Amino acid sequence: MTDNDAISTSERKRGSGVKMVYDLLRDEILDLVLPPGSPIDEVQLAERFKMSRTPIREALVRLAGEGLIDTLPNRSTMVSNIDFLNMHTFFDALVLMYRVTTRLAAQYHRIEDLQVIRGHQAEFAAAVAAQDALAMIATNAAFHSAIADAGRNAYFTGLFNRLLDEGRRILRLYYQSYEDRLPQRFVDEHEDIIAVIAARDTEAADRLATIHAEQIVQQIQKLFARGGKLNIAL
Amino acid sequence: MTDNDAISTSERKRGSGVKMVYDLLRDEILDLVLPPGSPIDEVQLAERFKMSRTPIREALVRLAGEGLIDTLPNRSTMVSNIDFLNMHTFFDALVLMYRVTTRLAAQYHRIEDLQVIRGHQAEFAAAVAAQDALAMIATNAAFHSAIADAGRNAYFTGLFNRLLDEGRRILRLYYQSYEDRLPQRFVDEHEDIIAVIAARDTEAADRLATIHAEQIVQQIQKLFARGGKLNIAL
DNA sequence: TGCATAATTTTTGTCGACAAATAATATGCA
DNA sequence: TGCATATTATTTGTCGACAAAAATTATGCA
Numbered sequence: 046m047t048d049n050d051a052i053s054t055s056e057r058k059r060g061s062g063v064k065m066v067y068d069l070l071r072d073e074i075l076d077l078v079l080p081p082g083s084p085i086d087e088v089q090l091a092e093r094f095k096m097s098r099t100p101i102r103e104a105l106v107r108l109a110g111e112g113l114i115d116t117l118p119n120r121s122t123m124v125s126n127i128d129f130l131n132m133h134t135f136f137d138a139l140v141l142m143y144r145v146t147t148r149l150a151a152q153y154h155r156i157e158d159l160q161v162i163r164g165h166q167a168e169f170a171a172a173v174a175a176q177d178a179l180a181m182i183a184t185n186a187a188f189h190s191a192i193a194d195a196g197r198n199a200y201f202t203g204l205f206n207r208l209l210d211e212g213r214r215i216l217r218l219y220y221q222s223y224e225d226r227l228p229q230r231f232v233d234e235h236e237d238i239i240a241v242i243a244a245r246d247t248e249a250a251d252r253l254a255t256i257h258a259e260q261i262v263q264q265i266q267k268l269f270a271r272g273g274k275l276n277i278a279l
Numbered sequence: 280m281t282d283n284d285a286i287s288t289s290e291r292k293r294g295s296g297v298k299m300v301y302d303l304l305r306d307e308i309l310d311l312v313l314p315p316g317s318p319i320d321e322v323q324l325a326e327r328f329k330m331s332r333t334p335i336r337e338a339l340v341r342l343a344g345e346g347l348i349d350t351l352p353n354r355s356t357m358v359s360n361i362d363f364l365n366m367h368t369f370f371d372a373l374v375l376m377y378r379v380t381t382r383l384a385a386q387y388h389r390i391e392d393l394q395v396i397r398g399h400q401a402e403f404a405a406a407v408a409a410q411d412a413l414a415m416i417a418t419n420a421a422f423h424s425a426i427a428d429a430g431r432n433a434y435f436t437g438l439f440n441r442l443l444d445e446g447r448r449i450l451r452l453y454y455q456s457y458e459d460r461l462p463q464r465f466v467d468e469h470e471d472i473i474a475v476i477a478a479r480d481t482e483a484a485d486r487l488a489t490i491h492a493e494q495i496v497q498q499i500q501k502l503f504a505r506g507g508k509l510n511i512a513l
Numbered sequence: 514t515g516c517a518t519a520a521t522t523t524t525t526g527t528c529g530a531c532a533a534a535t536a537a538t539a540t541g542c543a
Numbered sequence: 544t545g546c547a548t549a550t551t552a553t554t555t556g557t558c559g560a561c562a563a564a565a566a567t568t569a570t571g572c573a
Binding site: 059060099102103106107110111118119131134135137138141145149197198199200201203204207208 | 293294333336337340341344345352353365368369371372375379383431432433434435437438441442
Binding site: 059060086087088098102118119120121122 | 524525526532533534
């Protein structure tokens with residue numbers, strides 16, 4: 046029960062309510078503020094945001110469309126679970142999208158894209174230097190998302206961003222273990238990836254992205270094998 | 280203005296209205312009964328289905344989430360356009376998903392999956408024999424979708440099904456030219472693909488799927504180059 | 514007491530109505 | 544007549560209320 050996210054009722058612009066609820070709920074789900082299985086109560090949200098149930102429901106329909114919440118008809122709706130049993134399907138998809146988007150970035154990027162990518166890389170390096178695990182997760186995702194954008198294929202960027210979101214949820218479960226030496230290696234690999242993209246070397250981009258992605262996957266799998274404790278209450 | 284799709288108002292079950300509107304609009308969009316750019320009028324739909332605007336709007340939000348309609352705030356909503364300029368991104372994604380899903384099917388399928396796949400292949404062959412172009416499109420999509428299901432990766436099947444839907448819209452524009460000899464070749468290639476899946480030969484599956492997909496892409500691109508006339512009024 | 518059925522409460526899905534935002538039309542003035 | 548402003552009309556977004564479905568609690572009977 047945090048205090049009010051609500052704006053004085055009629056101070057709000059006419060279609061902004063839905064987006065506000067959608068964005069905030071999405072963040073709370075991905076940050077595990079609302080852990081998997083949390084019940085979503087429409088009237089509670091309506092009171093919290095000081096609006097009627099209609100815009101709340103629209104936001105929920107959108108979230109359900111992205112698979113972030115599950116709605117059983119005439120029954121409660123709740124934050125969707127993380128499918129640990131089929132985690133390998135997530136890894137398969139993630140590695141492939143890392144490869145494909147990086148390859149396409151090498152092929153289709155424009156010069157101005159590199160500026161954006163380098164900006165995210167700088168933020169990622171700063172997060173590593175500061176040993177801020179949550180910032181690492183966020184800036185790493187932004188870095189790779191920017192690369193995907195440079196590849197200019199909306200179908201791939203769409204799936205990739207979904208995967209990065211899901212990865213954000215998974216990593217939140219284990220982020221304390223990101224304090225070892227590996228992140229510095231990621232920084233270096235990012236630099237190499239930027240270089241081959243700038244050189245438009247598609248094969249090298251594919252190769253480096255594959256290695257990089259598999260390293261990340263191994264990192265996560267190691268955490269699972271170690272049976273890492275969740276540091277967020279479920 | 281076709282006649283009523285409506286059921287006597289209170290004869291309808293409680294959450295079925297949304298699904299009905301969603302399914303029907305989706306079909307009409309993919310079949311180009313509602314061509315790109317068609318305006319979507321909420322009150323008109325509400326009258327047509329004899330229900331209030333609320334469930335109509337929910338169906339529209341879902342469709343917008345899948346990119347099938349575009350909604351500009353406080354303004355009209357319309358069927359989304361087909362992006363002919365970036366068609367190559369569609370082809371790239373389609374070919375890759377053909378490859379990946381077929382490869383995974385060879386790796387992870389269960390015996391009962393093959394029954395389903397063979398069933399769709401039989402229907403496809405029948406459509407080719409009958410020279411029914413629309414049925415070819417539908418059964419071909421069902422065949423490959425079943426292969427994707429056998430690969431058991433929800434991330435890939437999700438994207439793939441979206442691509443097949445979009446392809447359905449594109450092919451509708453040109454389906455008259457499907458009456459030449461190529462389809463029989465597709466039937467044969469399908470048989471080969473089934474064989475390598477059953478043999479769990481992932482490399483061969485990858486190779487055959489690539490060839491098959493690129494053939495389909497070339498077929499479509501030839502139609503574009505030929506400047507084929509649209510046989511549906513825009 | 515134990516269990517099946519009935520009454521109550523809670524929550525979701527739908528409705529009709531109103532208000533804001535935009536489009537369309539009309540009015541006034543040079 | 545031509546154009547800017549004002550008026551009207553249309554359409555979307557939001558609201559409060561009601562009804563159906565399910566969950567919960569209460570009641571009756573052995």
